[in-house]
Amino acid sequence: MTTVRRVMRGPARWLLPLCGLALLAGGLIAASAGGWLPHPSPQSSAALTPADPDADLPVPKQHSFFRSSTTHATGIEVPLRVGLEGRVQAQLGDVLAFYRTELAKRGWEEKSDGAVVAADHVQLAFASPKGPATLKLGRAEDETTVSLVQRNTEAAAKANFLPMPGQARLIFGYLVPDVASLTINDQTIKIAGGVNHPQTLDLPPGTYSYELIVSGYPVRTCSITVASGETWSLSLGNDDKEPDQIY
Incomplete structure (x- = not known):
């Protein structure tokens, strides 16, 4: 049986349970979602720093919210796809500089194809050590929104999803x-x-x-x-x- 499992996480003490099951491609998808994490710090042009320097998908300490997600196939321990969504109390340019620096440290190579860098939104493609990845930034309610996704080519090939x-x-x-x-x-x-x-x-x-x-x-x-x-x-x-x- 082919099973795809998606899990979404936020820090435990703020986790708001939201679970569902959907029939899909002859299998099941399971999902749970995390919740808001308020941080009172104001926006600043100071350099952003990672909440966890060792995390595969970095998040600035100055975030007001974030959640992570993974997609798995049955029998394959490594996720097919990992993602992060969040909001950061900082200007878009500062958040972009943060991610360019932190992703380069992790061996991600920024690609020029399809790159969009505007005053109120950014979309960049990367070649990461595990596979293709994308970074999207935007603005909402005086914060910068973040969507970061990394796909695992080897895991997708093993699952016959490539x-x-x-x-x-x-x-x-x-x-x-x-x-x-x-x-x-x-x-x-x-x-x-x-x-x-x-x-x-x-x-x-x-x-x-x-x-x-x-x-x-x-x-x-x-x-x-x-x-x-x-x-x-x-x-x-x-x-x-x-x-x-x-x-």
Whole structure:
């Protein structure tokens, strides 16, 4: 059985439990979320320092909130994807300088392709020792928002989640055997179904509409935008869960 597990964490004393389960690609996703961490310190142009100098994904001490997340596949201990979201009580330029310094210390190489550095938002791609990574910064309520994601290429390959070069991969399934099909990109794919039969489809980067058909009747229509090198899971159950990037 292929199982994808996503865990989100915040510091324990502020943890606000929020758990859910969603049927996905013949397996289960489990999620829990962390909560707000208020810090009264004002914004400052002074150099930011890491809360934990040894953390794989650094967070400035001056954060007002952060949470981390991991995505795992069954049988593979190393996460496919790790992420961090937070807010920092500092100017965007200072937060950008912090991450460029700290990520370079960890062997991350900043890529020029697709880089965006503006007064109110930043988007940068990196080549990290474990795989591709992205940093996104923005502004909200006089704070700088942070989204940092690192993907593990070796773990994704072991899980058969790694798309072909230049392609994106979709992973999907349906619990009931032999009753469902997926229509996408001008093709209809029969879904074997059952918890042990996740299926994959590689597509060129782009935006696609897709439709789930069960016993001859359309039951759900949605769309997804994918980029080269990404892997997404499609929730084809009876819920309204959006597609989820797992690599």
